[in-house]
Amino acid sequence: METSLTAPVGTMTGVGPARQKALAELGINTIADLLTYYPFRYDDLQVKDVNEIADQEKVTLKGTVASEPVLARFGRKKNRLNFRLLIDHDVYMVTFFNQPYLMKQLETGQALAVYGKWDAKRSSLTGMKIINPNNAEQAFGSIYPASKSIRQGTIQKLIKQAFETYGDQLVDIVPAPLAEKYRLLPRRQMIHDMHFPASQDASTAARRSATYEEFLLFQMQMQTLKQADRTTDGITIHYDNAKLKAFIKTLPFELTGAQKRVVNEICLDLKAPQHMNRLLQGDVGSGKTIVAAIVMYAAITAGYQAALMAPTEILAEQHANNLAQVFADTDVNVALLTGSTKPAARKALLAALAAGEIDLLIGTHALIQDGVEYANLGLVITDEQHRFGVNQRAEFRQKGHQPDALAMTATPIPRTLAITAYGEMDVSEIDELPAGRQPIQTTWVRSNQANSALSFVRKRLAAGEQTYVVTPLIEESETLDVKNAEALSANLQDYFAPDYKVGLLHGRMKPDEKEAVMAAFKANEIQLLVSTTVIEVGVDVKNATVMMIYDADRFGLAQLHQLRGRVGRGSQASYCILVADPKNEQGVQRMQIMTETTNGFVLAQKDLELRGSGEVLGVKQSGLPSFKVGDPIADLNVLQVAQQDAHAIVAQPDWQQQPANRALAQILKTKLAAVGTLD
Numbered sequence: 273m274e275t276s277l278t279a280p281v282g283t284m285t286g287v288g289p290a291r292q293k294a295l296a297e298l299g300i301n302t303i304a305d306l307l308t309y310y311p312f313r314y315d316d317l318q319v320k321d322v323n324e325i326a327d328q329e330k331v332t333l334k335g336t337v338a339s340e341p342v343l344a345r346f347g348r349k350k351n352r353l354n355f356r357l358l359i360d361h362d363v364y365m366v367t368f369f370n371q372p373y374l375m376k377q378l379e380t381g382q383a384l385a386v387y388g389k390w391d392a393k394r395s396s397l398t399g400m401k402i403i404n405p406n407n408a409e410q411a412f413g414s415i416y417p418a419s420k421s422i423r424q425g426t427i428q429k430l431i432k433q434a435f436e437t438y439g440d441q442l443v444d445i446v447p448a449p450l451a452e453k454y455r456l457l458p459r460r461q462m463i464h465d466m467h468f469p470a471s472q473d474a475s476t477a478a479r480r481s482a483t484y485e486e487f488l489l490f491q492m493q494m495q496t497l498k499q500a501d502r503t504t505d506g507i508t509i510h511y512d513n514a515k516l517k518a519f520i521k522t523l524p525f526e527l528t529g530a531q532k533r534v535v536n537e538i539c540l541d542l543k544a545p546q547h548m549n550r551l552l553q554g555d556v557g558s559g560k561t562i563v564a565a566i567v568m569y570a571a572i573t574a575g576y577q578a579a580l581m582a583p584t585e586i587l588a589e590q591h592a593n594n595l596a597q598v599f600a601d602t603d604v605n606v607a608l609l610t611g612s613t614k615p616a617a618r619k620a621l622l623a624a625l626a627a628g629e630i631d632l633l634i635g636t637h638a639l640i641q642d643g644v645e646y647a648n649l650g651l652v653i654t655d656e657q658h659r660f661g662v663n664q665r666a667e668f669r670q671k672g673h674q675p676d677a678l679a680m681t682a683t684p685i686p687r688t689l690a691i692t693a694y695g696e697m698d699v700s701e702i703d704e705l706p707a708g709r710q711p712i713q714t715t716w717v718r719s720n721q722a723n724s725a726l727s728f729v730r731k732r733l734a735a736g737e738q739t740y741v742v743t744p745l746i747e748e749s750e751t752l753d754v755k756n757a758e759a760l761s762a763n764l765q766d767y768f769a770p771d772y773k774v775g776l777l778h779g780r781m782k783p784d785e786k787e788a789v790m791a792a793f794k795a796n797e798i799q800l801l802v803s804t805t806v807i808e809v810g811v812d813v814k815n816a817t818v819m820m821i822y823d824a825d826r827f828g829l830a831q832l833h834q835l836r837g838r839v840g841r842g843s844q845a846s847y848c849i850l851v852a853d854p855k856n857e858q859g860v861q862r863m864q865i866m867t868e869t870t871n872g873f874v875l876a877q878k879d880l881e882l883r884g885s886g887e888v889l890g891v892k893q894s895g896l897p898s899f900k901v902g903d904p905i906a907d908l909n910v911l912q913v914a915q916q917d918a919h920a921i922v923a924q925p926d927w928q929q930q931p932a933n934r935a936l937a938q939i940l941k942t943k944l945a946a947v948g949t950l951d
């Protein structure tokens with residue numbers, strides 16, 4: 273019954289269309305997806321001895337309800353539920369805030385386990401939840417990423433149900449010799465212990481096994497793709513060198529030495545018959561876009577089409593506008609395709625694309641959707657690579673093309689890490705900024721000094737320059753982010769009226785609304801732009817000289833660096849103002865590092881060091897592909913080992929036929945089915 277695990281979650285009892293949709297939004301389509309939807313943390317539900325608990329520690333206490341619960345209301349919507357809990361011979365106060373419905377579950381004399389936060393001074397517990405007596409044996413409560421459409425409790429219940437019904441079908445994926453070598457858990461036990469660990473050690477062991485499995489699968493995918501690259505013919509792009517040189521002469525500036533060097537590296541790849549799979553790293557503002565333009569032009573002179581894919585519509589539009597100008601005096605035909613291209617325009621565009629009338633197509637993920645057919649695609653460039661999955665190469669291949677691929681990223685990561693984490697790409701680096709740039713002066717102020725910072729902003733505006741203001745990031749709630757941004761922009765508009773105009777940009781706006789605001793900012797009709805982090809990548813407005821970031825300590829260093837890179841693009845002096853009241857020493861250090869260096873590589877290094885000392889920045893911000901379990905930085909050695917193992921497996925011509933590799937081959941086949949490389 274091997275099919276059951278790959279069956280849609282909808283086949284499970286209790287999963288109707290609505291739940292199926294909610295699960296799909298979380299990336300859960302099959303039962304196997306559900307079983308590998310791992311918790312991001314565990315609540316410690318082990319009953320503790322009161323004498324061993326530290327202040328503010330989260331613990332579970334077990335005792336008897338020793339007093340009638342009392343509900344006190346205060347304010348309009350707030351309330352507090354109090355009762356006494358008898359543990360051994362001592363009585364402790366338990367308080368639940370704003371959970372009045374718990375009244376009904378409590379009775380004097382009843383045995384009870386409560387999870388909450390311990391207040392040592394008062395010897396009392398602020399209750400977070402009452403533990404279901406059925407779960408009393410479970411030592412840890414698994415907490416999953418949930419959403420508005422599906423609750424935590426439902427996910428927990430479904431995973432439990434899925435494991436009970438289908439757990440027996442879980443077979444090992446990692447080949448037995450490797451599993452033995454690294455003493456990995458059998459897959460069934462691993463998945464059990466990821467969800468329902470009996471102890472901290474069990475959870476650590478499960479995570480270790482899951483990390484290796486995930487990295488091995490990733491590296492196997494990379495290796496199989498690479499092998500397919502070797503066995504299928506790549507294209508040789510015979511570009512017109514004279515035309516290319518003439519084109520470079522038309523640019524309004526001289527290329528930096530680093531830009532010339534990487535253009536040469538890429539052009540050599542284009543001419544070579546092998547596939548290009550190259551990563552272009554360059555700090556923000558180092559001028560990657562023009563490098564992209566030059567090499568795309570090269571491909572076009574050889575009669576090929578080129579595609580440039582950006583992670584957001586704003587960025588795609590900006591590239592389209594810039595490149596239309598860059599290519600204005602050439603016969604290159606540039607077009608833009610995004611999710612908001614109107615149906616009629618889209619239809620015409622697709623026809624022109626298939627007929628080979630469009631030379632350069634710029635867009636978002638829409639570039640690789642079904643129905644987009646290229647006549648003769650030779651080169652694909654992805655901007656801000658880390659925002660995409662690792663599979664666009666496969667997706668383009670699926671369209672019947674073998675284009676050369678260049679990925680650009682502004683997040684500097686050490687070369688060894690890049691090569692391993694991106695699946696053995698060649699790496700080019702632009703390690704030099706265009707001449708004449710003034711370093712951005714960064715200052716850090718506490719929130720009670722924000723007003724003096726604003727009077728500085730007023731001076732820059734008075735000098736005819738413009739300002740970005742980025743609003744705090746509020747965890748996991750876009751609605752709150754938007755509210756914050758709206759409130760801040762209203763305040764700032766009051767503050768700067770009637771002299772300057774304040775605009776607002778946030779993720780909930782429609783694409784054409786965003787575009788209108790960006791256009792107004794570019795045209796200096798708006799002087800101060802308040803934004804959530806949608807401007808994070810790529811936006812280029814030379815007249816903007818101040819970047820002010822509220823609650824800066826909530827952002828990772830990499831992201832702050834990206835944001836700061838939005839200014840300092842012209843020849844004027846530029847400034848970055850961080851407003852933050854960091855809660856701990858690390859936060860203070862991070863703010864200080866930002867004021868001390870503008871070098872992306874130094875920052876990346878510091879970021880790693882701080883992570884090493886326990887600071888967890890999202891992997892998303894680190895510029896690396898995101899994994900479910902493994903952390904490519906913290907677990908780099910595992911990633912490297914998995915890479916070597918994948919190499920060794922793929923090097924055996926009959927690896928797919930070997931019994932030990934059966935499950936691995938099977939799952940890769942499913943993953944790469946669309947690519948057709950395994951048959």
Ligand code: ADP
Binds near residue numbers: 526527555556706707
């Ligand atoms: P990024 O690498 O962050 O994508 P961009 O490609 O947006 O950087 O370039 C930043 C700015 O620098 C742009 O306004 C671009 O026109 C300009 N620029 C790029 N190369 C040079 C150069 N060699 N000399 C002067 N300005 C340059």
Ligand code: MG
Binds near residue numbers: 560
């Ligand atoms: Mg860029």
